[in-house]
Amino acid sequence: MGPRLRSFITGLVPLFVLAHFSHHVVGALLTPLLPFIRDDFILTKTQLGFLGSAYNLPYGIAQLPGGWLADRIGPRNLIVVGISGVAVAGLLTGFSPTYVFISISLVLLGLTGGGYHPAASPLVSASVDEKNRGSALGIHQIGGTASFFLTPLIAAGIAGAIGWRSTFISLSIPTLVFGIVLYVLLGRRGYTSRPQTVAPDDSVETSSTEGGMRRLLPFTALGVVLQVLIFSSISFSPVFAVDRLGASNEAAAGLLAVAHFAGLVAGPLGGYLSDRLGKLPVLLTVCLIAGPAIYLLNFVSFGWGLSLVLLLMGTCQYIGMPVSESYIIAHTSKRNRSTVLGFYYFASRGGPGLIMPVMGYLFDNFAFQAGYSAAAVTMVAVTIICALFMRKSRD
Numbered sequence: 001m002g003p004r005l006r007s008f009i010t011g012l013v014p015l016f017v018l019a020h021f022s023h024h025v026v027g028a029l030l031t032p033l034l035p036f037i038r039d040d041f042i043l044t045k046t047q048l049g050f051l052g053s054a055y056n057l058p059y060g061i062a063q064l065p066g067g068w069l070a071d072r073i074g075p076r077n078l079i080v081v082g083i084s085g086v087a088v089a090g091l092l093t094g095f096s097p098t099y100v101f102i103s104i105s106l107v108l109l110g111l112t113g114g115g116y117h118p119a120a121s122p123l124v125s126a127s128v129d130e131k132n133r134g135s136a137l138g139i140h141q142i143g144g145t146a147s148f149f150l151t152p153l154i155a156a157g158i159a160g161a162i163g164w165r166s167t168f169i170s171l172s173i174p175t176l177v178f179g180i181v182l183y184v185l186l187g188r189r190g191y192t193s194r195p196q197t198v199a200p201d202d203s204v205e206t207s208s209t210e211g212g213m214r215r216l217l218p219f220t221a222l223g224v225v226l227q228v229l230i231f232s233s234i235s236f237s238p239v240f241a242v243d244r245l246g247a248s249n250e251a252a253a254g255l256l257a258v259a260h261f262a263g264l265v266a267g268p269l270g271g272y273l274s275d276r277l278g279k280l281p282v283l284l285t286v287c288l289i290a291g292p293a294i295y296l297l298n299f300v301s302f303g304w305g306l307s308l309v310l311l312l313m314g315t316c317q318y319i320g321m322p323v324s325e326s327y328i329i330a331h332t333s334k335r336n337r338s339t340v341l342g343f344y345y346f347a348s349r350g351g352p353g354l355i356m357p358v359m360g361y362l363f364d365n366f367a368f369q370a371g372y373s374a375a376a377v378t379m380v381a382v383t384i385i386c387a388l389f390m391r392k393s394r395d
Helices: 003-010 012-025 027-041 045-061 063-073 076-094 099-113 116-126 130-162 164-188 210-214 216-235 237-243 249-261 263-277 279-299 304-330 337-365 368-389
Strands: none
Touching: 012 027, 012 076, 012 116, 012 130, 012 164, 027 045, 027 099, 027 130, 027 164, 027 216, 027 237, 027 249, 045 063, 045 099, 045 337, 063 076, 063 116, 063 337, 076 099, 076 116, 076 164, 116 130, 116 304, 116 337, 130 164, 130 249, 130 263, 130 304, 216 237, 216 279, 216 304, 216 337, 216 368, 237 249, 237 304, 249 263, 249 304, 263 279, 263 304, 279 304, 279 368, 304 337, 337 368
């Protein structure tokens, strides 16, 4: 076993792959279970969109204090809340008797999950050499991707047998236990509840030009829009498959696994390509593909057509994640890194909370084609505008 492989196996990255998986399990249940929840509470697509907002908007907002706290009190407490706290909110969601109660439970679910990413990503980044940062973040992403891939399949089976409430409850309990175990393991690795003392260092770790710093905003904005529009479009795919393509609730729930399956390869690939080819060309390429991919949803049938489009959309989304994260980390100081990442996660994770009700309204009052076409046009327009701002960049 070579020293690099041994260092990886004994380092933090594998532990955080598992942590990332656990963090997303409960939150990943909402989208595949939307058809079941709709039938239970008799909801419109607009109301389903507001359920997405109830989770995603607080989840995004919580990234801001999450990033700030991670820089000041250390990551350990935030990470355990991002796993065990999420599990407690998942239990409440499973016991929800009304639409209002489930909405409140989803708000709590989002708030408790907000601190995980700003706390975990810098730890993963710091555990490897700078030249392998994108690859490490891509590997860390496998945990979250695997959760989004496996959870719809598990949810479809459990919900079809014993209902959507039992699905939330049965998956929240082991997640709660793992969060506590992880808290202990991080303590043994030296990550206590207080930040570790280091010499002050406000420098940016990688050599970047002043122009590169100025391009941080449009680059980040492009990465955010990519995540928001694809996530929002994919989130409605189970309802789209049931209402327009004639799929069953169970088949539609499992269909989400196709989009997230792409991330098992696309995440590490995106990190690897960004380390070798540069972050800007990789992000621009996937954004140029993403708009037409969303538009293709208007022409698919249930089966291979829909699966291939969702696979393409998932590939674009998951390649963009480590590219955006590694760019932000490379262009921010150590002292404020988690705080800046908090703003990025706030926008990229909370953005669907604003977009999903709008798409639900378009679906209810016009057609699925109107909503997906609007998302596709927006993706293309934002890509062109941001590319013009960054046209001189070679980073």
